[in-house]
Amino acid sequence: MTGRVVSWLVIAVCSVLLLCSGLFSAVFVGGGAGVPAGCYMPADASASASSPLVDLTPPAGGFDPIGDWSSEQVGNAATIVTVGVQLGIPPRGWVIAVATAMQESTLTNLPHLGAGNDHDSVGLFQQRPSQGWGTVAQLMDPGYASMNFFRALRRVDGWQSMALTDAAQAVQTSAYPGAYATWEDDATTLVGALTGLAGQLGDCGANVGPMGWTQPIIAEVGSGFRTADRPSHDGVDFSVGKGTAIHAAASGVVTRVRCNAIDVRTGGDWGCDRDGNPELTSGCGWYVDIEHPNPGGPGGVIVTRYCHLLTRPAVAEGERVVAGQVIGVAGSSGHSSGPHLHYEVHLGDHSPATAVDPVAFHRLVCAPLGRFAGTPPPCEPSPDA
DSSP states (O other): OGGGGGTTHHHHHTTSOOOOSGGGSSSSBTOSTTOOSOSOOBSSTTOOTTSOOOOOSOOTTOOOOBTTBOHHHHHHHHHHHHHHHHTTOOHHHHHHHHHHHHHHHTTOOOOOOGGGSSTTOBTTTTBOGGGTSOOHHHHTSHHHHHHHHHHHHHTSTTGGGSOHHHHHHHHHOOSOGGGGGGGHHHHHHHHHHHHTBOSOOOOOOBOOOTTSBOOSSOSOOOSOTTBTTBTTOOSEEEEOOTTOEEEOSBSEEEEEEEEEEEETTTSSBOOSSSOOOTTTEEEEEEEEEEEEEOTTSGGGEEEEEEEEESSSOSSOTTOEEOTTOEEEEBBOOSSOSSSEEEEEEEESSSSGGGEEOHHHHHHHTTOOOSOOSSSOOOOOOOTTO
């Protein structure tokens, strides 16, 4: 479609991730039968992360209409999504924002309409200058209004696990708080069409176990911990589709967000915004380390590491995250032969010396790794975990 200006939002789609409720309420980190391989996938799963990033310039002649939404309305939705990508907002946030604008303005950049208008509300989100959102001129800029919405959404504790209508209401404080839910399906369809997501902007809510841990990704464990053929493999691998959401395994503080991809031929930077190579590249690619408190344990912390992300992670160093929060999406950056998550657990610090088998560890914290057709293995809690 002409709206390919956003087709590589799919990359950034990946920068983030859908934490969901309602439409996104139980598909990804739910465990049990019927859980899909990932929360969402690009339409072209072979797409390379080296493709160009987001271009705000509308295509010649404007966007094609999508369903009942006109070219103008689709263009405004594209702006909302693009701003969300640029701010590192997970895809769930894009859907919330588009649904909100559908309710507030039918995705039309409305000027102040005088006495008949609701107070002094203007723009896509009907934000009010008198409430400190900005000047009328600023709020009539769809990009500025979208930025306002996303920044306010970020300040809502736990928004990623809320029902869409609750998250939207927390930002908008509407007299009709239930109305946003009406637009969830429409917003999902429109965002999916713009980004190329293959109909899987679905639930990514995380089921957190009784000890506060969850699976970082729902998939079979592939390459194992320090096997005979890979004795220095300090974690486990999950082969998943490019763009599959990755969740924080437990609450904690992000301590590292790095790009680690070296061209072994030159020792120079390979870069992480493109696929790596199993023979030409070393390093973890885009990766995240999270420290989780472990009073009485070695070093007082447990460190989890998430490697080979598709794009820059959706979290920042120093940020507090909650168990199940989407922190990025799976890719193939760094030393990698295909899209997967490499996941490590360390007891005490970030070094290889403290790495433990994530499969055994997750059994002990009642969040077993893998995909289960029925009831997962029984919990084997350990007071030292």
